[in-house]
Each structure stands twice: as C-alpha cells, then as structure tokens.
Amino acid sequence: MSTSTQRKSASTQRKAVRFASGDTSCxxxxxxxxxxxxxxxxxxxxVTKEPASDLFAARFNDAGFAVLAFDHRRFGQSGGAPRQIVRFDEQIADWHAAIEYAAGLPDVDPDRISIWGFSLAGGHVFRVAADHPRLAGAIAQTPLVDARAVAPHAMRSMTPLALVRLLGLGVADLLGGLVGRPPLLVPTAGPRGAVASLTTPDAMDGDLALDPDGRHTDWERTVAARIALQIGGYRPGRHAARIRCPLLVVVCDRDRSALPGPAVRAARDAPRSEVVRLSGSHYAPFLASHEPAVEAEISFLQKHLAPRDAG
Structure with a gap:
C-alpha cells in the first residue's frame, strides 16, 4: 500500500476529539x-496536528497502534487566547493532559503509551518523558533540546537588519501583551533577510515537507514575535538524565535548524536512549529520509509497546 493510500485510509478512520487542558481544551x-x-x-x-503528524500517524496506525495527535492550546483548532503564542509551560501541561486522556481511551493500555514530537515538540518530549516514568517510550525527531546552543547559529542565519527588527518586534509584542494588546505575529520561517522566527537554510523546507499538496489551508504559519526573546532559555535536554523510559532520538546530519549535536549529547544522558542518524536536513524525515525514519520508529514502538505478556 502506498504512503498516500495509507494516509487516506487512516484519515477516514480517525475521529475528532477534545480533552481538557488548563482552562481550555485541546x-x-x-x-x-x-x-x-x-x-x-x-x-x-x-505546526498543527495535521501537517505535523499525518505522514507518520498513518504508518503507526497501520502497524496497529492507536494515535492521538493534538494541537497545543492557542494553535490550530484548540482553545486558548490570544492566539499563536508559544508558552512552554502551557504546552508541557497540554502533553500531560493528552497522556491522561489517552490512558482512558478504550483501545489503549495505559502502560503502553509513547510520545512523539519533532523540532520544538521534540524538545518537549525530553521534559515530558522525564516527568512521566510510566511511559513505555518516547521519540524525539530532529528535536530542539538546547536553544542556547542553537541560538548563535540561528542568529548568524539572519541579516543584521532582520535580526534587529525581529528583536524589536519581540520587545513590542511582549510589552503589548502585558497591557492586553493583540500579539504581533511574524512568519515561523522565511528566507535570509526576512523578519521571521527562523531563517536557517532548511527553515523554508517546511511547506514542501509538511504540506506538499497545499491541503492544510487552515494552517497559520505565524507565531507571536516574543518567541525570539524567550526561546534562547529553553533547554529541555537538561531533563534527559531523569528519563526512565526508552528514548529514541532521530537526528539528521545536515540539520541547520535544531542541529544534531545538542540532541546527540542530550541522548547520552538518558539511561535508556538510542540514536538514529539520518542523512539530510531538518525536515528530511518527512522527505528523502522518510522511510528509514518511519521504519526505525515503528521498530522502536513494536519493541517497547509490545503487550506485557508477549514472548
């Protein structure tokens, strides 16, 4: 069965659900x-749940696994206002709520749950897995585990004028938020010289990787500019030593957005980790390296999410 056929078949079987998180729902x-x-x-x-997960969710589901793919609050179809604002603690709380909800689904064994995220959400995987020793596994794909280590490279990928304008918008957005003004939004990715959250060489591959057919017309590719001031302090890889479940870290050798080095170093601190190295840039697991990525991930899931009485 082709990947497109698998994705179409899985999408006809999935059901829209909502679960409570904080004072809203996801x-x-x-x-x-x-x-x-x-x-x-x-x-x-x-990145909302459809472009983020459709390609992999169909394959996981075809292998027999249930999937719960969700939007963080303030994004996509989830609740929360103002919109398009990344708040790390809120998003971590959404993951906790998703785990609790999934554990109550009739087709799910609460002791056989794994989490999966890429890029910023791949970083979240480290922190969430550290807080949930009951998880059966965790997969971090091209994860952002140490923004402080990545920041100098990201800034060098911007022109000086674009960087100054982005930081200025970030300050204005942050201060405006304190007095109730709407967020000042910037594109999540752009070419060098653009005022965007990320202008690394592979940042613009996102559309081709995640929405090649232009199907996700509701996907808003913007983020509140204040992220430029906040992201540098986000270092979820520091939680790696507390992760007790098996951890699979997928890195790409030419990733210029999250960088492979910090993820590999963080994985070494996790007691039960394994690293899969692929060729290509940040979005390669959705493009040329998709098959080796999904095969490695399904193999990991089959090994660690197998029924407890399996021989």
Whole structure:
C-alpha cells in the first residue's frame, strides 16, 4: 500500500476529539488502534496536528497502534487566547493532559503509551518523558533540546537588519501583551533577510515537507514575535538524565535548524536512549529520509509497546 493510500485510509478512520487542558481544551485526532499501544503526537512551534503528524500517524496506525495527535492550546483548532503564542509551560501541561486522556481511551493500555514530537515538540518530549516514568517510550525527531546552543547559529542565519527588527518586534509584542494588546505575529520561517522566527537554510523546507499538496489551508504559519526573546532559555535536554523510559532520538546530519549535536549529547544522558542518524536536513524525515525514519520508529514502538505478556 502506498504512503498516500495509507494516509487516506487512516484519515477516514480517525475521529475528532477534545480533552481538557488548563482552562481550555485541546483538539485532537484519535486513530483507533488494534494492539493496545498508543502514540501521542504533536508538532513544533506553529505546526498543527495535521501537517505535523499525518505522514507518520498513518504508518503507526497501520502497524496497529492507536494515535492521538493534538494541537497545543492557542494553535490550530484548540482553545486558548490570544492566539499563536508559544508558552512552554502551557504546552508541557497540554502533553500531560493528552497522556491522561489517552490512558482512558478504550483501545489503549495505559502502560503502553509513547510520545512523539519533532523540532520544538521534540524538545518537549525530553521534559515530558522525564516527568512521566510510566511511559513505555518516547521519540524525539530532529528535536530542539538546547536553544542556547542553537541560538548563535540561528542568529548568524539572519541579516543584521532582520535580526534587529525581529528583536524589536519581540520587545513590542511582549510589552503589548502585558497591557492586553493583540500579539504581533511574524512568519515561523522565511528566507535570509526576512523578519521571521527562523531563517536557517532548511527553515523554508517546511511547506514542501509538511504540506506538499497545499491541503492544510487552515494552517497559520505565524507565531507571536516574543518567541525570539524567550526561546534562547529553553533547554529541555537538561531533563534527559531523569528519563526512565526508552528514548529514541532521530537526528539528521545536515540539520541547520535544531542541529544534531545538542540532541546527540542530550541522548547520552538518558539511561535508556538510542540514536538514529539520518542523512539530510531538518525536515528530511518527512522527505528523502522518510522511510528509514518511519521504519526505525515503528521498530522502536513494536519493541517497547509490545503487550506485557508477549514472548
């Protein structure tokens, strides 16, 4: 069965659901599974659940796993206002709520849940897995685990004028938020010289990787500019030593957005980690390296989410 056929078949079986998180609710797709295992999925920065997960969710579901793919609050179809604002603690709380919700689904064994995220959400995976020793597994794909280490490279990828304008917008956005003004939004990705959250050489591959057919017309590719001031302090890889479940870290050798080095170093601190190295840039697992990526991830899930009585 082709990947497009698998994705279409899985999408016809999934059901729209919502679960409470904080003072709002998160929108999700639930793909019913047949083997008791479940993969909870979300995307990075402003990437909503469909472009973030469709390509991988169909394959996981075809292998028998239930999938719960969700939008972080303030993004996509989830609640929360103002919109397009990344707040790390809120998003981590959304993951906790998703795990609790998935554990109560009739087709899910609460002891056989794994989490999956890429880019910024791949970084979240480290922190969430550290807080949930009951998880059966965790997959971090091209994860942003140490923004402080990545920031100098990201800034060098911007022109000086664009960097100054982005930081200025970030300050204005942050101060405006304190007095109730609407967020000042910037594109999540752009070419060098653009005023965008990220202008690394592979940042613009996102559309081709995540929405090649232009199907996701509701996906808003913007983020509140204040992220430029906040992201540098986000270092979820520091939680790696507390992760007790098996951890799979997928890195790409030419990733210029999250960089492979910090993820590999963080993985070494996790007691039960393994690293899969692929060729290509940040979005390669959705493009040329998709097959080796998904095969490695399904193999990991089959190993660690197998029924407890399996021989």
């Amino acid at each position: 929108a999700a797709w639930h793909y019913p599974g047949s083997n008791g295992g479940c993969v909870i999925m979300a995307g990075g920065t402003s």
